Amino acid sequence: MNQIDLLIKNAKIVDGSGATAFKGSLAVEADEIKAIFRGDAEKFLRDNQVKRVVDGEGYVLAPGFIDIHTHSDLNFLVSGEAASKLQQGVTTEVIGNCGSSPAPIKEAGRSMLEDELADYNLELDWGSYPEFLTRLESQSKSINVLSLIGHGAIRKAVAGFDDRELTSPELDEAKAILAEAMEAGAFGFSSGLIYPPSAYGTLEELVELAEVAAGYGGIYTTHLRDEGCGMIAALNEAIEIGRQAEIPIQISHHKVVDRDCWGLVAGTLEIMESARAEGVDITCDLYPYLATNTGLSSLLPDWAHEGGREKLLERMAGGNDRERILEYLQDVVARRGWENVMISELPGGRYPEFEGATLAELGESWEMPEPEALLKILQEQKLRAGMIGFAMCEKDLETVLRSRLSMIGSDGSSLAVAGILASGKPHPRNFGTFPRVLGKYVREKQVIKLETAVHKMTGKPAARLGLNARGLLKEGLKADLTLFAEDQIIDKATFKEPFQYPEGIKEVWVAGESVLESGKISEKKPGKLIRNLI
Numbered sequence: 001m002n003q004i005d006l007l008i009k010n011a012k013i014v015d016g017s018g019a020t021a022f023k024g025s026l027a028v029e030a031d032e033i034k035a036i037f038r039g040d041a042e043k044f045l046r047d048n049q050v051k052r053v054v055d056g057e058g059y060v061l062a063p064g065f066i067d068i069h070t071h072s073d074l075n076f077l078v079s080g081e082a083a084s085k086l087q088q089g090v091t092t093e094v095i096g097n098c099g100s101s102p103a104p105i106k107e108a109g110r111s112m113l114e115d116e117l118a119d120y121n122l123e124l125d126w127g128s129y130p131e132f133l134t135r136l137e138s139q140s141k142s143i144n145v146l147s148l149i150g151h152g153a154i155r156k157a158v159a160g161f162d163d164r165e166l167t168s169p170e171l172d173e174a175k176a177i178l179a180e181a182m183e184a185g186a187f188g189f190s191s192g193l194i195y196p197p198s199a200y201g202t203l204e205e206l207v208e209l210a211e212v213a214a215g216y217g218g219i220y221t222t223h224l225r226d227e228g229c230g231m232i233a234a235l236n237e238a239i240e241i242g243r244q245a246e247i248p249i250q251i252s253h254h255k256v257v258d259r260d261c262w263g264l265v266a267g268t269l270e271i272m273e274s275a276r277a278e279g280v281d282i283t284c285d286l287y288p289y290l291a292t293n294t295g296l297s298s299l300l301p302d303w304a305h306e307g308g309r310e311k312l313l314e315r316m317a318g319g320n321d322r323e324r325i326l327e328y329l330q331d332v333v334a335r336r337g338w339e340n341v342m343i344s345e346l347p348g349g350r351y352p353e354f355e356g357a358t359l360a361e362l363g364e365s366w367e368m369p370e371p372e373a374l375l376k377i378l379q380e381q382k383l384r385a386g387m388i389g390f391a392m393c394e395k396d397l398e399t400v401l402r403s404r405l406s407m408i409g410s411d412g413s414s415l416a417v418a419g420i421l422a423s424g425k426p427h428p429r430n431f432g433t434f435p436r437v438l439g440k441y442v443r444e445k446q447v448i449k450l451e452t453a454v455h456k457m458t459g460k461p462a463a464r465l466g467l468n469a470r471g472l473l474k475e476g477l478k479a480d481l482t483l484f485a486e487d488q489i490i491d492k493a494t495f496k497e498p499f500q501y502p503e504g505i506k507e508v509w510v511a512g513e514s515v516l517e518s519g520k521i522s523e524k525k526p527g528k529l530i531r532n533l534i
Contacts, residue, residue: 002048005029005512008483009041011056014451015473016063016458021451026061028479031511031526036473056483059506060450063458063471064091064143064480065434069221069252069285069409071095072145073102078120079421080141080525082414086516087501088434089482089508092470092530093414094461096148097252098223099192103132104153104177108160108197108308115384119347120420129177130184133529141527142515144480146465148221149181151191151209152198163200163306171208178212185531187465188218190252193225193234195298196305203237210245217466218532221250228258235268242280250464251284253411254400257292257391258336265396269403276405283464285409286400288436290392291495293344293411293427296385297378301328309383316375329371336391338363338370342495343377345386345424351377356425356496388427388495398447401437407456407464408437417499428498432491435502439490450486466532479512 006028013036014021025044027035037044045053067085073095076082085093095101103126105113114124126132129149136145154177158170166174178189189209192198210220220241224234235251242249251272256264272282297305297312304315304325315321333341338360346355354362354377362377363370377385400406412430415421434457441447448456462471469478482505489504501519508516513526 003029004034004048004050006052006054007041007044007050008054008056008061008481011059011061011483012486013473014060014062014454016454016462016471018451018455018459021060025056026473026481028509028512031479033473033475033477033479035475054483054507058485059483060486061473062454062482062484063473064482064508064510065089065457066092066094066461066467066471067410067433068094068250068407068461068464069097069411070413071097071100071411072414073100074116074120075414075421076136076139076141076145077122079414079416080139080527081416081521082141082143082527083416083421083521084431084501085414086142086508086521087505087519088432089484089505090143090434091480091482091508091510092144092146092467094146094148094187094465096150096186097190097221099150099152099190099195099198101129101132101148101150101153103127103129103149104157106157108156109153112309112383115382129181129186133184133531137529140525142521142525143510143527144530145527146187146530146532147185148188148190149178149186150198151189151201151206152195154178154189154209155197155201159197161197161306161308161311163196163303165202166205171205175209175212178209179216182213182216182218182532185533186218187532188213188220190221192223194223194227196302199225199302203240206241207244210241210247214245214247216532219248219250219464220245221252223252227255229261229264231256231261231264231268232271235271239271239275239280239282242275242282248281248464249283251282253409254284254286254406255392256396257389259391259393262393262396265399269400269405272405283405283407284400284403285407286397287409287411287429287433288397288401288441289427289429290390290394290397291427292389292391293429294387295383296343296374296387297383299329299333299341299374299387300325312383313379316379322375325375326371329374334370336389340390342388342390342425343385344388344426346377346381347384347423348381350380386424398441401441401447407460408434410434417501422499425495426498428491428493428495431493431498431500432502435489435504436491438484439504443486467530479509481509483507
C-alpha cells in the first residue's frame with residue numbers, strides 16, 4: 001500500500017494551463033504532486049495509506065499563484081513570513097523589478113539603502129549580487145523567491161548617477177556585473193526607464209546588456225520610458241531591444257497614466273502582437289487597480305537627480321535649479337491633479353498625519369502652493385517618501401486583462417497587517433491583487449473566465465520564467481497549491497484602509513507543506529530561493 005502525505009479530494013481542479021476545470025482529487029507525496037484523478041476518491045483512499053485528507057468539495061484547487069512582478073527585495077530579509085502574499089494564495093515571488101535591486105551596491109546609493117535597512121534594524125552586509133543572493137537564501141521563507149538584477153543598480157555601481165553614456169570600460173564592467181549575477185542564479189535583468197539612473201541608459205547600452213542576459217537564458221523586464229502619451233515610442237524601444245538581443249521581453253504593469261491618452265493600450269497591444277508575429281517574444285503583466293505606487297521623488301525631472309541624493313537636495317534648496325524644478329512641477333505634474341497624488345509613506349515618523357493625505361491637502365495644510373509643499377516634504381524627509389497616483393481608467397485595465405499577452409503581477413511587496421511591515425498607507429495591491437482579479441473581474445464582472453485568470457497567475461508566468469517544476473497541477477511537479485472558495489474570494493484592502501487581508505483563501509501549500517489554513521499562517525518555512533542555473 002502506497003504512503004501518501006496528502007489527499008485533496010472532490011475539488012474543482014483548475015490546473016493552470018487554461019484548460020477547462022474538472023472535479024477531481026490530487027495526491028501529494030513529500031514535496032511533489034503524486035497523482036491527479038477524476039472520479040471516486042474513496043477507491044484511492046482504500047488503495048493508499050493517506051496521512052491527511054482535505055475535503056475540497058465546493059472549493060477550487062489551483063497551482064500556487066506566481067507573482068511575476070514584486071518589490072519584496074528587502075522585505076524577505078525582514079520577515080520570511082510573506083504574510084500579505086500568502087493570504088492571497090501566492091507561493092512564489094519575483095523580485096528585482098523596475099531596474100531596482102539591492103545589489104550590486106557600491107558608494108552611489110549606499111546611504112539611501114542603509115537608511116532603508118535601518119528602518120528594519122538591519123545592516124548592509126553584502127556588496128555584490130551573488131552576496132545578496134546568498135544573504136537572501138539564508139533567510140527562512142514561507143514562499144519561494146526568484147530574482148532579477150536591476151539595471152539601475154548596475155548603472156549606479158559603474159557610473160553613479162551621472163547622466164551620460166557609459167564609457168567603453170564602464171560598459172564592460174556593467175556587462176561583467178550582469179554576467180556574474182546570471183551565473184549566480186538571476187533570471188534576467190530589469191530596467192526602470194523613468195527612474196534615474198536607469199533612465200540615463202541608452203538603447204545601445206540596454207541592447208548590449210540584454211545580449212549578456214540572453215546568453216544565460218534570461219529575460220528582460222522593463223518599466224517603459226514613458227507610460228503616457230509617448231508610450232508607443234517607449235514600447236518600440238523595448239521591442240527593438242528584444243529584436244536585436246534576441247531576448248524575451250516583459251512589459252511591466254502595462255498601463256497608461258495620462259488621461260489624455262487613455263485607450264492607447266488597445267494600440268500598444270496590437271503593436272506587441274505584430275512584434276510577436278515577427279519573432280519578438282514579448283508579453284506583459286498588470287495589477288487590477290487604477291493607481292500607481294512609487295517614490296514621491298519620481299515626480300521630479302530626471303535631470304535633477306543627476307549626482308544622487310545630496311546633489312538633488314542641493315538643487316531643491318535654492319537658486320535657478322529650484323526654480324526650474326518648480327516650473328516643471330507646475331507644468332507637468334499639475335496636469336495630473338494635485339488631488340490625485342496621495343502620500344503613502346513617510347519613514348521616520350515625523351509626519352504621520354500626512355500619510356494618506358493628497359498633495360493638495362498638504363499644500364492647504366502648510367498654506368503654500370503644492371509644488372512648494374512637495375519640495376518641502378521631500379527635503380525634510382531627505383527624499384524618503386512614497387506616493388500613490390490615481391491615474392488609470394477601468395476600460396484600459398480590462399483591455400489589458402483580456403489580452404492573451406498579459407499575466408498578473410502585484411507590483412507590490414510582502415507586507416503584514418501588524419508589526420514592522422505595517423507602516424504608512426501602502427497600496428492595496430500589496431494585500432489584494434490576486435483575490436481581486438478572481439472576485440471582481442472573474443466572478444462579478446466576468447471580464448475573463450476562471451481558467452484564464454488562473455493561467456495568467458500560474459502556468460503563464462511559470463512558462464515565462466522557465467519554471468518547469470511549478471505553475472501547473474501535473475504529476476511530478478512541486479506541490480505548490482492554493483485552495484479557494486470561488487464564490488467568496490475577494491480583496492478587502494482599500495486605499496484608505498489597506499491593512500486588510502482578503503477573503504476566500506482556504507489553504508495554501510508550498511512544497512507540500514501547509515503554510516496557510518483558514519487565515520492562519522503556520523510556522524513552517526518550506527520556501528526556497530530559486531536560482532536560474534542554465
